Amino acid sequence: MLELNDVRLPGASVAFAHTFAAGEISVVLGANQSGKTDLCRLIAGLPTRASGAVRIDGEPVVAGPRHRPVAMVYQAFINYPNLTVAENIASPLKARRRAQAEIAAAVHELAAKLGLEHLLQRQPAELSGGQQQRLAIARALAKDARVLLLDEPLVNLDFKLREALQTELRALLKASDTVVVYTTSDPRDAFALGDEVVLLSSGEKLQAGAPIAVYTNPSSLAAMQLLSDPGVNLFERDGHTHAVRPEHLRVSTDGELSFDLRVTANETNGDESFVHGVVEERDWVVRTRGMLEALPGDVLRLSARHDDVRRFT
Amino acid sequence: MSRSGRWILCAYLVYLVLPLYWLFSMAISSNADIVGEFNAFPAAPTLANFAEIFSNPVWYQAFGNSLTYVFINTLISLAVAIPAAYAFSRYRFLGDKQLFFWLLTNRMAPPAVFLLPFFQLYSAIGLFDTPLAVALAHCLFTVPLSVWILEGFFSGVPTELDEMAQLDGHSFGYFFLRVFLPINRGAIGVTLFFCFMFSWVELLLARTLSGAEAKPIVVVMTRTVSASGLDWGVLAAAGVLTVLPGVLVVWFVRKDLVKGFALGRVS
Numbered sequence: 001m002l003e004l005n006d007v008r009l010p011g012a013s014v015a016f017a018h019t020f021a022a023g024e025i026s027v028v029l030g031a032n033q034s035g036k037t038d039l040c041r042l043i044a045g046l047p048t049r050a051s052g053a054v055r056i057d058g059e060p061v062v063a064g065p066r067h068r069p070v071a072m073v074y075q076a077f078i079n080y081p082n083l084t085v086a087e088n089i090a091s092p093l094k095a096r097r098r099a100q101a102e103i104a105a106a107v108h109e110l111a112a113k114l115g116l117e118h119l120l121q122r123q124p125a126e127l128s129g130g131q132q133q134r135l136a137i138a139r140a141l142a143k144d145a146r147v148l149l150l151d152e153p154l155v156n157l158d159f160k161l162r163e164a165l166q167t168e169l170r171a172l173l174k175a176s177d178t179v180v181v182y183t184t185s186d187p188r189d190a191f192a193l194g195d196e197v198v199l200l201s202s203g204e205k206l207q208a209g210a211p212i213a214v215y216t217n218p219s220s221l222a223a224m225q226l227l228s229d230p231g232v233n234l235f236e237r238d239g240h241t242h243a244v245r246p247e248h249l250r251v252s253t254d255g256e257l258s259f260d261l262r263v264t265a266n267e268t269n270g271d272e273s274f275v276h277g278v279v280e281e282r283d284w285v286v287r288t289r290g291m292l293e294a295l296p297g298d299v300l301r302l303s304a305r306h307d308d309v310r311r312f313t
Numbered sequence: 314m315s316r317s318g319r320w321i322l323c324a325y326l327v328y329l330v331l332p333l334y335w336l337f338s339m340a341i342s343s344n345a346d347i348v349g350e351f352n353a354f355p356a357a358p359t360l361a362n363f364a365e366i367f368s369n370p371v372w373y374q375a376f377g378n379s380l381t382y383v384f385i386n387t388l389i390s391l392a393v394a395i396p397a398a399y400a401f402s403r404y405r406f407l408g409d410k411q412l413f414f415w416l417l418t419n420r421m422a423p424p425a426v427f428l429l430p431f432f433q434l435y436s437a438i439g440l441f442d443t444p445l446a447v448a449l450a451h452c453l454f455t456v457p458l459s460v461w462i463l464e465g466f467f468s469g470v471p472t473e474l475d476e477m478a479q480l481d482g483h484s485f486g487y488f489f490l491r492v493f494l495p496i497n498r499g500a501i502g503v504t505l506f507f508c509f510m511f512s513w514v515e516l517l518l519a520r521t522l523s524g525a526e527a528k529p530i531v532v533v534m535t536r537t538v539s540a541s542g543l544d545w546g547v548l549a550a551a552g553v554l555t556v557l558p559g560v561l562v563v564w565f566v567r568k569d570l571v572k573g574f575a576l577g578r579v580s
Contacts, residue, residue: 044480
């Protein structure tokens with residue numbers, strides 16, 4: 001269990017507290033500059049502009065990074081360039097003076113888990129980006145720390161690798177009783193990996209909870225925006241701001257609520273279409289299944305259900 | 314490559330190698346042959362000139378003196394510049410940029426400026442005419458240069474690597490010696506090369522700060538011209554031997570040099 005109290009991230013006007021549960025993956029979701037990296041650095045004890053009290057399993061943690069039970073995977077692929085893959089994985093175990101046989105066994109086990117067995121004698125520079133990040137994850141796991149921080153680990157990977165590694169990560173990280181904190185700016189990661197999602201905006205905690213619960217019951221417009229990709233669509237009714245997600249709009253005339261969208265652009269990837277346009281002088285985007293024939297200048301009649309619309313004051 | 318291009322390259326090669334060849338050719342000729350008729354190849358090759366150098370203490374001690382202060386200089390420069398460059402690349406402190414620039418400005422003054430202060434100071438504290446005196450004087454130029462070169466390379470290594478070593482549980486010493494220095498081998502090779510070259514060929518400070526005891530080879534070479542008339546052959550042989558250490562240094566650090574001169578393009 002990782003307890004944070006009185007956390008003040010740079011740019012935030014209020015402090016927050018949060019408790020991360022052991023054996024769960026907590027996805028910290030926030031845009032760039034929202035303080036995700038500072039949060040990780042605070043937990044790891046690295047130099048940062050953030051401040052706050054950290055307790056692990058009830059014990060206050062004040063030691064420097066060298067003596068903290070915390071492992072970390074960086075966004076950039078950071079490995080020891082002069083050591084082989086095997087030596088890299090062994091590094092945290094060596095630092096703790098484990099027996100040779102024990103180290104060798106652990107290295108082989110982790111290499112197998114992360115698909116690096118055939119690369120053990122290579123140098124990190126001879127690996128692909130995906131393999132380099134697998135290596136960084138293997139080394140972090142080798143430390144077998146109480147807390148594992150992953151700071152946007154998949155951002156620098158290309159699309160396909162990211163998808164593949166994401167699925168593996170869930171199985172890999174769930175298998176232990178470690179506190180896993182995974183930061184990202186992609187809402188999909190929250191659903192794919194998270195037992196819990198923590199929404200972070202400008203250094204402040206907006207909301208936390210199970211991803212589906214937060215999705216269905218956002219506490220604020222900012223929280224709803226953060227968990228939506230592309231962004232939510234806004235409209236005014238009775239002096240209140242209402243919001244509806246792009247995936248909750250249908251192109252039809254028979255909904256509970258109707259809108260006229262003047263199309264400005266239409267992007268499709270075959271599987272999904274994103275239609276951009278203007279409704280009541282606000283920019284909207286609609287997400288629909290399959291291909292949608294809509295040209296700029298067309299007017300589409302959209303409908304939504306009352307249950308899918310959120311009202312914010 | 315075109316035919317004319319090949320010719321131009323060959324001509325350039327001849328232009329570069331000719332002086333070296335001529336030096337070597339003189340080194341294995343007798344004085345009579347050198348001042349006699351023009352010969353493209355030595356008429357009667359002899360090793361007498363080299364024998365003279367290895368048997369005459371004036372010559373071989375001068376080599377010893379030069380190598381001693383060059384070695385001390387390179388050692389001090391690297392020992393001082395590596396931690397300094399690390400600090401400049403990793404920490405922000407009050408006046409760090411100014412300090413860095415001030416270090417560089419030392420490099421901007423011609424050595425002649427420092428002749429008098431060094432001479433006076435070393436005479437006063439009894440350091441005059443020792444290899445250490447010359448080595449320390451050269452440090453004034455090689456240390457800033459080394460810090461400057463190394464800082465560029467060190468800054469290219471992400472700070473996250475330092476942090477990761479800490480998170481892995483390694484001490485700073487382990488990280489620095491087993492990870493940081495090995496991955497900066499190229500940078501250190503380049504720095505070593507520049508320190509060596511500066512100190513080995515520098516004449517002005519070396520001549521002024523050494524008397525009879527610690528006389529360096531470059532000084533002996535210049536004085537031989539005036540003192541013993543025209544001993545061309547021996548002088549040329551000394552020249553050949555003076556070129557050698559440079560060649561050796563380049564040979565040993567050649568792989569690191571290639572990496573180092575690529576200036577970060579090789580990670």
